Amino acid sequence: MKTIARVVAVMATAIGPLVNAGADGLKIVTTTSDLAAIASAVAGDKAEVRSICTGREDPHFLQAKPSYIMRARDADLWIRIGLELEIGWEMPVLDGSRNRHIRPGAKGHLDASECVNVLEIPAIPVTRAMGDVHPSGNPHYWLDPFNGRCIAVAIAERLGQLAPADAALFKANAAVFQQSLDERMFGAELVKSEDGGRLWLKVREGTLEKYLSDAGKADKIGGWLGAMRPLRGKKIITYHRSWSYFADRFGLTVAAELEPKPGIPPSPAHLAEVIELAKAQGIGIILQEPFYSRKAADLVADKTGARIVVVTNSVGGEAEAIDYLALMDLIVSRITGTP
Amino acid sequence: MKTALYRLLAAIVLMAPLIGLAADEGTSTNTLEELRQLRLRTEALEKKIVETRPAASSAPTLAAESTAAQKPPLSESAMVRGWRSFQSFNPEISAIVDMFYHADDSADGISHVTEEMSGFGHSHSGEDHHHGETENGFNLRHLELQFSAEVDPYFKGSAIAAVDLDGAEMEEAKIETTCLPYGFAVRGGKFFSDFGYINAQHSHQWDFVDQPLIYQLTLGPHGLNDIGAQLSWLAPTPFYLLAAVEAFQGKNDMIFAYCGEDPLPHHNGPRVGVGWLKFGPDLPGNHGLQAGLFGAMGKDQEAHDGNGDGDSDHWLDGNSMFWGADCVYKYNSPQPHGKGDLTVQGEYFNRRKDLDMIANDLNPALVGNHRIDDQDGYYLQAVYGFCERWRGGLRWEQVGLVNTTKLPDGSREDFGSSYRAGVMIDFTPSEFSRLRVQVNHGGYETAAGREPATEFFLQWMISIGSHGAHKF
Structure with a gap:
């Protein structure tokens, strides 16, 4: 028993450096390109971000191919959309990677759906006769810019836990991302005079128009909101x-x-x-x-x-x-x- | 000597998780701490619900909302979600129902033809191989009941019960580590060997109704599925490299049979060792490729009834081995519902049985002589999604390119090769159901010469329960 333990220990020390070779910064692997884009904005040059899905494929229908397993193998943080979007291939990739640090429940596993507003959660028990209904809610939540904003914060928080020395930087990057997002959402001019967080609150209450017209700024709405x-x-x-x-x-x-x-x-x-x-x-x-x-x-x-x-x-x-x-x-x- | 080696291998394989556990002491305390924190957070959230409920009509405070770090207020729907994720502590359960209609034009049925194929057609351990036989008319494959779950932060477990009209059988019951460092994983229980490509796949995952001929003839309808342990290692290389060793008890009655019947010698388990490698380059885009090499060796015993009086009269004992290679390429098209997807796969398989005549009631002079069987075969298949939800596939197989038997009396028999060609079209209404039509035509080398046979299949299968995920 002792000998076996020693053999394993020797093998481990021999292999250990190989595993970490070239891992200067954090390695983030996301299931979709949208999560990768937000993670890049938050991590800056402190992490290498790769996405499994390229954006030209449907993330629901991927094959757990060897290249994905390699990416997961080397990852420090795995970020997924969740709500069963990746259910057909995620676990074979995580199992195959033998990376215990990114399994569900581990610190290196972030399910972005935990931090966003989820819509269309079925109120009645679902059956598959209804088609491919996701029982925990509609997984396409990244198309709401407010959720994009929430995801950035969640990623910054988690990266801060994984690399405490850079926690402040991640937080600052997330704030910059939010600022640019708010400017695109409401128009740069409006965000100059109104706090982005306050505008979002009004949007979510459904009182933005009233709030702005009371403030005499109704014509100042620009950005995506203005265009739409x-x-x-x-x-x-x-x-x-x-x-x-x-x-x-x-x-x-x-x-x-x-x-x-x-x-x-x-x-x-x-x-x-x-x-x-x-x-x-x-x-x-x-x-x-x-x-x-x-x-x-x-x-x-x-x-x-x-x-x-x-x-x-x-x-x-x-x-x-x-x-x-x-x-x-x-x-x-x-x-x-x-x- | 070999047995001792297998035993050592099994010991190493079984010890590895214990070592991993010992090295992992830190994680378990971490997990406890995380659980405690989770509970605190839950309590805080519950408090928040109580606090916010009565004041739901009043606007939430601006301070809380404007700090972007705030999560959205816990809504009723989020509570529903909480309950749902709680439910997922239960094992994932699913069932597969797989039926097909079969018709063939051979006189005694296709199963009879394949059982009589020259060089392959021995009934080895004296048992009849009714299991997995295809009948003309309706066939119902066993009902597959699958259970799987993460056991704890260290292991995951899964079990598959195969229920058919004759009763229930344990197809798989396995424990796997999820906690080992440096790319190692250990598995134990009853499971399909992961050598090659198709061996570890369940019948509902096959792209054709039936199993490749070479597998059916050399390993039987279940492939290599046995009680044992596996140690695998994912190498930290810039390409995908997975290596494994497996040790099994040796209960496959086609190639690693053990009867222990007098006068055959007793062998302790594990009696079979398997090793394999899988390699995959990091292909860009939607391309995926995996190639593998494999080999196995184990004890094999046969009891034969040479004069047909119902009792065994000569006994053989020795080693069987097989080796081969597998390759699969997949193109995952960006088009929806499988349109444009392509899978090409092929496997080569070569087996040798080297058995000693232990006793012979009919001709005692042959005792001590060897019988050596050398057989091989391959299949090559391609499946293409020609339309949304529709796929078409072609399969070409040959067995017995090498097909010789050296008999104990010193004579040598050379048999010819057989072939089978198959074409299939399947329709997948959703991820949970599939209809398939398939036609096979083969020329089978038997003692009576080459027997042609054409088969027709119409298959209907469904999966109910949790959404499965499949390996590459």
Whole structure:
């Protein structure tokens, strides 16, 4: 027994340095590119950030391939979207990596859904006859900029625990990220005279318009919120139930999806209903990600005259979406039809 | 000597988690501390609910909201979520129902043909191999009941019960470490050996209805699945390299059979050792590749009834071994519902049985002589998602490229090779159900010459319960 322990100890000391070789800063691995973009902004040059999903793929349908296992093997921090988005491949990657520091429950495992507002948590027991419904809520929460803001703080907090010496820096980086996000959300001019946190509070209370008009600043709303203002209250159609958070934040209503049920491709019967509905309610926008086929949207657009907006919902999904803020910029400009 | 080696191997494999536990003392206290903190946090949150409930109509204080570090107030939905995550302490449970319709044009049924294939067709331990036989008409594979959960911060466990009309059988029951450092992991229990690619896959994961011919002929319908232990190591290399050694009791009645029946000698377990390597380059984008090498060796015994009177009359004892290579390439298309996905996989498998005649009631002069069987085979298959939710696949197989038997009387028999070609199309309505149609055509080398056979399958399978995740 002693001999075996010694052999293992010798092997461990021989291998140990190899494992840590070249690990200067922290290594962060995220499941999606959006989390990677926010993590990069928070970590600055103190960490190397890599994403498993590139932004051009659907994070729900990945294969636990050897390259992913290698990335997880070397990670100090694993950040996931959670809410079962990665359920088909995450555990084989974490198991395969043999990295006990990033397993669920460990300090090196951050589930970003813990720190955000989650929508569409089923109030009744779900069955799979409802399609691919996520029982803990809709996982596409990064499309609400407020959640992006929350994620940055959660990442800074966790990085601070992993590297206490740089905790203040991570906090400062997160604050800078929030500041730029607030400027894009409300317009730089408004954020100059109003605290971003206060504006968000008013947004979440639904009293921003009143608050600003009372302050005589109603015309000062710029940024994404300003650009989206003309679309407030409008109904849209989306391909998948992936735009709920974006729609909710900017006051749009998703009246229907092209998919009859989440994860089930459009059927002719369902599309006929969607066309009826779009005609009856005068719906003018069909919103979908580039990786879905455009056939169904084309059909509905043909019959109703609605405008098809194809835009990625992930960083890296299109050339312009280089980071989180650029992604939101791109989505807002596509939906509003302004280049 | 070899047995002693296997035993040492098993001892090392089994000791490793204990060493890991000892080295991991710090973690356990950490976990306790974390749990305590978690409880404190929960108490604080509960207090907050009580505090905020009556004042829900009044606006939350600005100070609390404007510091961005604040989490959103705990809503009712968040409480629901809390309950749901509590429920996930229960093991994940799922069940798989897998049925198919089968028809073939051979006179005695395809199972009979494959059992009679030259060089492969021995009934080794005197048992009949009814298990896994395909009948014309309806077939129901065993119902797979799966349970899995993290046991504690150190281990995870899973079990699969296979229930069929004849009763229940334990397909897998395994414990795995999650706490070992330096890329090590230890597994124990009853499980599928991870050598090659398809051996560790359950039948519902296969891309074709049936198992590759070479596996069926050399390892049987369950592949190499046995009681034992595995030590594996993920190397800290810039490419993916996973290496493992496994020790098994030796209960596979096709290649590592043990009857212990008089006059055969007694062998202590573990009687089988397996080693394998898997390699994968860090391919960019949506490409994934994994290649492997494997080998195994173990004790093997056979009792035969040469004159057909119902009693064994000659007995063999010795070693069987196999080696081979596997490779799988996957392209994961960015298009939804599997459109454009491509999987190409192939495995080569070579086995040798080297057995000693221990006793022979019919011809005692042969005692002490050897019988050596050399057989091999491979399969190569490709599956492509030609349309959303639809896949098509082709499989080509050959067995017996090497197919010789050196008999105890010194004579040598050379048999020919057999082939099988398969084509399948499947439809996957959701992640939890699949329909598949498949046609096989093969030419099987038997004592009666080459027997052609065409098979038709129509398969329907579903998975209920928790959402599974599959390895590469």
